[in-house]
Amino acid sequence: MGESSVKTLETRTDVSSPEVVETETRPESDRALLPRLRAPRRPRIWFEILLIAVSYWTYSLIRNAVPEQKSIALANADWIWEAEKTLGIAVEQSVNHAVNSVTWLIVGMNYYYATLHFVVTIGVLVWIYRLHPGRYAATRLVLFATTGVALVGYYFYPLAPPRLMNGQNFIDTVLVHHTWGSMASGNLKQMSNQYAAMPSMHIGWSLWCGLTIFAVASAPWARILGLLYPTATLVVIVATANHFWLDAVGGMICLAFGYAVSRSWYGSMPHRLPRHPRHTGPHPASELLNRVRTRR
Numbered sequence: 001m002g003e004s005s006v007k008t009l010e011t012r013t014d015v016s017s018p019e020v021v022e023t024e025t026r027p028e029s030d031r032a033l034l035p036r037l038r039a040p041r042r043p044r045i046w047f048e049i050l051l052i053a054v055s056y057w058t059y060s061l062i063r064n065a066v067p068e069q070k071s072i073a074l075a076n077a078d079w080i081w082e083a084e085k086t087l088g089i090a091v092e093q094s095v096n097h098a099v100n101s102v103t104w105l106i107v108g109m110n111y112y113y114a115t116l117h118f119v120v121t122i123g124v125l126v127w128i129y130r131l132h133p134g135r136y137a138a139t140r141l142v143l144f145a146t147t148g149v150a151l152v153g154y155y156f157y158p159l160a161p162p163r164l165m166n167g168q169n170f171i172d173t174v175l176v177h178h179t180w181g182s183m184a185s186g187n188l189k190q191m192s193n194q195y196a197a198m199p200s201m202h203i204g205w206s207l208w209c210g211l212t213i214f215a216v217a218s219a220p221w222a223r224i225l226g227l228l229y230p231t232a233t234l235v236v237i238v239a240t241a242n243h244f245w246l247d248a249v250g251g252m253i254c255l256a257f258g259y260a261v262s263r264s265w266y267g268s269m270p271h272r273l274p275r276h277p278r279h280t281g282p283h284p285a286s287e288l289l290n291r292v293r294t295r296r
Contacts, residue, residue, distance in 0.1 A: 036046035042277050043136050052125070055144060064193045073158040073195035079163050080198075080244050089245050092162055092238050093170060099239040100171050109236045110179040117202050120229065124209045132216055134277040138262045138270035139212055146204050146258030148206040151252055153250060163241035170241040195293050199250025200243045207255055215271035 031258045084090035100106050121143070163172040172177075206229055213226030237243040263269055 006189060009055065011195050017242065027207060042133050043194075045129075045204075048140075053165065059147055059151065059174075061195055061270045063154055066193075069158045070160075074166060076198075077160040077162070077244075078155060080159065080246055081162075081165070081168065084245060092241070093168065095235075095238050096162070096171055096173075096241045100173055100176070103177065106173050106239065107177050107179055107241055110174050110177065112232075112236050113201050113202070113240050113242065116233075117205060120209050121205050124212055128216070130276050133252040134274040135216065138266045138268075138273055140267065142255070142258040142261040142270060143205070143208050145261040146208060146254045147201060149257050150199050150204060150251075153199045153254070154193065154196040158195040159247070161197045161242045162244060173240045179251050196248050197243055199254050200237060200247040200252075201251060202233055202237050202243070203248040203251030204232065204255050204258075206230040207252060208258070212270070235239070253266050 028130060081090060084092075099109065125136075125140065125143075128139050132139075162168065162170040210226045210228075210230040213229075214223045217223050217226060234248055237248065238245065259269070
């Protein structure tokens with residue numbers, strides 16, 4: 001009897017031991033998944049085009065779906081204007097009138113406001129994609145997180161731009177000079193939320209472009225141009241009466257949030273990541289989908 005009991009115990013031990021080993025290895029593989037997801041990989045052009053197109057369409061849809069609370073937006077504009085007077089920085093009206101008196105300059109600024117916001121941003125994305133693929137995903141995440149958090153500002157703090165304020169004599173330079181330059185002016189005003197001035201994504205995006213160029217470019221002239229671009233954009237948004245100075249501050253705060261999100265996910269600032277990705281294998285998400293399909 002004693003001999004049979006020993007055999008029984010040995011048999012039970014042999015059968016149960018693989019289950020113990022299996023339960024110990026599963027959490028370890030799960031923990032390894034997160035670093036693999038965070039690891040920068042070479043971007044795929046078709047995916048990036050689709051992602052950017054869908055993201056911008058969603059952003060525009062949500063931004064324009066925010067209720068146009070005109071009375072609240074105008075009241076907020078009055079408050080911002082009075083706050084800037086208290087701070088001694090309420091010079092937007094003087095800048096607006098001074099630049100408007102130089103026709104060629106203000107017309108150029110109108111077109112600058114309407115076009116470079118998109119052209120330069122897309123250009124920087126393409127540049128990072130082509131020459132710095134290891135930094136692309138983190139850099140793109142900064143832009144996406146910045147834009148996403150801006151929607152919160154549009155919803156909770158509707159704000160009229162200076163040109164729409166009552167009794168303040170700001171000049172809508174697009175209407176005065178009959179230029180194509182603002183989705184919120186003239187015949188195009190029904191296509192855009194006119195009371196989404198806070199935060200300024202012209203500043204958020206241009207500063208993202210400028211800092212990206214300054215941090216990554218090697219040529220001194222390119223780094224200087226990178227810093228000049230958001231500076232010029234700040235002058236343009238004020239001269240055309242599309243934003244207050246404090247709208248620009250809101251854009252900077254959103255950008256800081258974007259960098260914090262990217263830093264927390266990738267564990268480093270975008271420009272400190274390797275220029276070329278070290279991981280060239282399939283993405284963990286793709287592997288997971290393939291496993292699910294195989295099991296089916």
